Amino acid sequence: MSPAIKQLDIESLIEELTVEEKLSLLAGKDFWHTVPIDRLDIPSIRVSDGPNGIRGTKFFNSVPSNCFPCGTGLAATFNKDLLVEAGELMAKEARMKGAHVILGPTCNIVRSPLGGRAFESYSEDPLLSGHAAGHIIKGIQNQKIVACIKHFVCNDQEDERKAVNTVITERALREIYLKPFHIAIRDSYPKALMTAYNKINGVHVSQSKRLLQEVLRDEWKWDGTIMSDWHGVYSAKESLDAGLNLEMPGPTRFRQQTPTLHSIQTNEIHRDVIDDNARYILKLINEGLKAGIPKEVVESPNPTKEASALLRKAGDESIVLLKNENNILPLSKKAIPGQEKIAIIGPNAKAAQDSGGGSASLNAAYKITPFEGIETKLREGGNTVSLDYSLGAFLDRNLPDIGHSLINERGDKGLYARFYKEPPEDKERKIFEEFPLSTSRIFLSDFKSKNLAPGELLFYADFTGTFIPDETGDYDFGVSCLGTAQLFVDDKLVVDNKTKQTKGDAFFLGVGTREERGVLHLEKGKEYDIRVEFGSSPTFTLNKAPLEGGGVYFGVRIKTTGEELIEKAVKVAKEADKVILVVGISKEWESEGFDRPNMDIPGYTNDLVYAIAKANPNVIVVNQSGSPVTLPWIKEIPAFVQAWYGGNELGNTIADVLFGDYNPNGKLSMTFPERIEDVPSFLNFGSTNGQVIYGEDVFVGYRYYEKVKRTPLFPFGFGLSYSTFEIKDLVLTSNDESITASVKVKNTGKVEGAETVQLYVQQVDPSVNRPIKELKDFGKVFLKPGETKSIKLTVSIKEATSFWNGYKNKWQSDSGKYKVLIGNSSDNITLEDEFETKKTFSWLGL
Known part of the structure; x- marks a missing residue:
């Protein structure tokens, strides 16, 4: 029996902590950690990306991780049990990286195929998104690792993401964009939440009292810890008053002690606000401690057959x-x-x-x-x-990564890196760090060495490897950088991205140069020595490089049309x-x-x-x-x-x-339109003078296509199999609290497979303009040829029937008739029945 994990006595600590110490808790220590208070034995806990797998604490030369299918792919499984298993594996690997908190899942809405992070979310449908997020959270927190659901809310595009004002009706906000968070918090209660970068109706989410206090805390009774997205804080007083508990990353930009103490002393910021925010940080630390992760962890991968399976x-x-x-x-x-x-x-x-x-x-x-x-x-x-x-x-947007095509001096695939404090022209320069690398996409934003002083960002590096062409011809060589770089082949300068640089879109957020290219004729089978001489971000000639050590990408491929x-x-x-x-x-x-x-x-x-x-x-x-x-x-x-x-x-x-x-048994987690012009957000996507209007309102995805009777290329929830299935014998029961639909599914083909039963609800005579139907639950069943199994889906009356009443500012369930529609995709409904509710009622909460 493992020993009990000591928990912090939060209220005693609130009494003991000085105001300065409380303030220090309200921002990160660094990119991945909270601030410890050694005097009171308050430890630091670690967070880590994320939704596709657990990175650990390094971008550059990081400990390898297992990469999961992307969010839209995981949602396409429509398999709740599998998503719990995925969450459990994520948690296991978080533990191996020493991370108490996983920065995920992402459960924004795939409002448009153009959204840069659409792949990271789950679906156009809020119910599927909420269930996918909720079941992954269950898996993560089953293993006593904290899940941090993100990005709350409407971070559905990348264009001007920190500045854009999302203009949206309360009904669309509630029914579509808040709904996945609503479901995940109701069903799995993530212990942490990350705010979005954007504004909603004029106020940045990270300082919105209405969203963080009135909705999350008061209405939903959620009591977890709220953190910002990285560099997603825009104020001190407003964010603290709204209950943004943790500014990330550290060190703080907005919660610096001198000005914030001054605001406290002058009663601009109430001391109770500081105490309340500090409580939530201590609460997060307590949740993190439950994982029992040792204080000193050597990050390790998880190369097991079970993980791969x-x-x-x-x-x-x-x-x-x-x-x-x-x-x-x-x-x-x-x-x-x-x-x-x-x-x-x-x-x-x-x-x-x-x-x-x-x-x-x-x-x-x-x-x-x-x-x-x-x-x-x-x-x-x-x-x-x-x-x-x-x-x-x-x-490729740029020439491809050639790490796998090079051979380093040890005879292994990859390249070799040597780091210096002196530039290449210094004949007396000395190596202070060296190691092999597997990639020619080298991002040094968090490169550290014991031989560099804290804050010392100026250094140089040579990246070398041998290239053997598969065929004779002219080859393009390309280099983009955040810093300066020159590429040599057999000591001949082929690409110069040092003496003349042009702004481009290289690196995270597009802060580097464009890719500069050069051409050289190479012979098949001959060995060529590649050397890239790199200078770190302080050598960048275009502007101040914001990503610390900077980086360089280089590639090569045969020149052709x-x-x-x-x-x-x-x-x-x-x-x-x-x-x-x-x-x-x-x-x-x-x-x-x-x-x-x-x-x-x-x-x-x-x-x-x-x-x-x-x-x-x-x-x-x-x-x-x-x-x-x-x-x-x-x-x-x-x-x-x-x-x-x-x-x-x-x-x-x-x-x-x-x-x-x-x-195959996957089902589309979003509609595939024939053309971008068919997408409901087509006229209202991207920032226009700092604003985006969610003009399609609640008619997102299949809700829109069905309403305007436009047939997409492939509908939401659709997917074929090598077998055939029959869904039959619908039995619908209902009472004042819930509806239950029971069906039988038979594999009528010759191959073992799985079918997903999708339950949609339609109001027969709605009092407001509503979608034709909305997904309310789903279940997946695996069947051998000829086998029949029963599946039962239960939905509460309020979830099955309610819409957001903007006049009352409450959810409303109308009395009347509703259809339950059962099928295996949004456009293939094979069974239906009706139920009737006797009273109209309004409600709030989860």
């Missing part, structure tokens, strides 16, 4: 089969008789698109590309299928029996810090798909993106698979589904 399971269930004409899928691993040839083509075939970009991105412990996953699958069982490959098109790549791919496709075409976008296009400019796949990908479809009728397109992309060629291909950003196991999961080792 769960990541693969989650990835398998997330994949959505959207088109499968003539049952072209699943593919056979054995060609009978003779030999079959499969071509794998596309920019994402040999790229591991594990996650979107920004703070959700991390150093994945390993990544399986789709090509590797398919190749491994075909090696199983002595198959007779052969594989060909062609790139087909470029996707889009037409030449397509021509090569078509030749490969013509010689194949079937083509797997792996397309989509990447973290360079879908990321925190910016929104997508349009819904299209960039570059020549669409031309590639058209050309391959013309050359070979048996084309299976696999798309990787965290949100919808335009698919103008969808009618030209027989099969389409949505694979999201799949985490470590993405290549294996794609192969599992393509070859039928896993029967």
